[in-house]
Amino acid sequence: MNPLRPVLMFGVLAAAVGCSRHGDAPKVFGATQTHNYLLRVGQIRAVINTDNKERIPGMIRGQDVALLDAQAAKTEGYMHSLAALDATGVDPEALKFAHNFADILDAYKSVSLDLAELFREMKKANVRPPAPPANPLLRIKFGSEPPQGDTIGAVDALLDSIGRMDTTEKTGAVFFKPIVNRVRDDKERLRLAKVAHHEFTQTLKADLAKRYAGLDWTSKEILP
Numbered sequence: 001m002n003p004l005r006p007v008l009m010f011g012v013l014a015a016a017v018g019c020s021r022h023g024d025a026p027k028v029f030g031a032t033q034t035h036n037y038l039l040r041v042g043q044i045r046a047v048i049n050t051d052n053k054e055r056i057p058g059m060i061r062g063q064d065v066a067l068l069d070a071q072a073a074k075t076e077g078y079m080h081s082l083a084a085l086d087a088t089g090v091d092p093e094a095l096k097f098a099h100n101f102a103d104i105l106d107a108y109k110s111v112s113l114d115l116a117e118l119f120r121e122m123k124k125a126n127v128r129p130p131a132p133p134a135n136p137l138l139r140i141k142f143g144s145e146p147p148q149g150d151t152i153g154a155v156d157a158l159l160d161s162i163g164r165m166d167t168t169e170k171t172g173a174v175f176f177k178p179i180v181n182r183v184r185d186d187k188e189r190l191r192l193a194k195v196a197h198h199e200f201t202q203t204l205k206a207d208l209a210k211r212y213a214g215l216d217w218t219s220k221e222i223l224p
Helices: 031-061 065-083 092-127 151-163 173-211
Strands: 017-019 028-030
Touching: 028 031, 031 065, 031 092, 031 151, 065 092, 092 151, 092 173, 151 173
Parallel strands: none
Antiparallel strands: 017 028
8 A cells, every 4th residue: 555645734625635533643635535546446346346247147157167267367357456546645444445345356256266166177077977876967957037136146046056956976066065165155255245345335425425525425436
């Protein structure tokens, strides 16, 4: 993180600055810097939101290993872009917002990587000659319901399908339980990160509006 620039003048408009609540000596942060920072974070959020609602669910239903691997790499790129944003003069609470968002990105990355591994191993198992007595191997069948609206919904549908598999034979899904458990943990981590981020955002909206009057902190491009 870039060091905060010291304030050389105190005759600044109240709408343009805010005081940190951290540390012994008060430090002043800029409303414009904070607003612009959150706008750039919002641009990254818009991209991952599209992936969450449109791209990733399709990859899960299509069991597309290559696309899921690529999605993980792309999400890591989002994380690098987020970390590279200039934080000079940005309110610490806005930086915490970005940190919480980074946790969500990391969870998306883990979901993509572990799903890719699961589908890859299932495909390998399905091309091996089965040992008698042979049951049909790991065939994931999604229900006839419409495609799930987001990543968490699609993972839930996948886990439900896997839960209906016959795991009594050695060739069954029981041998993929460790990977399935990781996917389940990834989904829960993503869910909790989203909940925590949402709750913090609601507080932050009100807080920034009080400290930096005159700027709109409620638009979805700034804060969801």
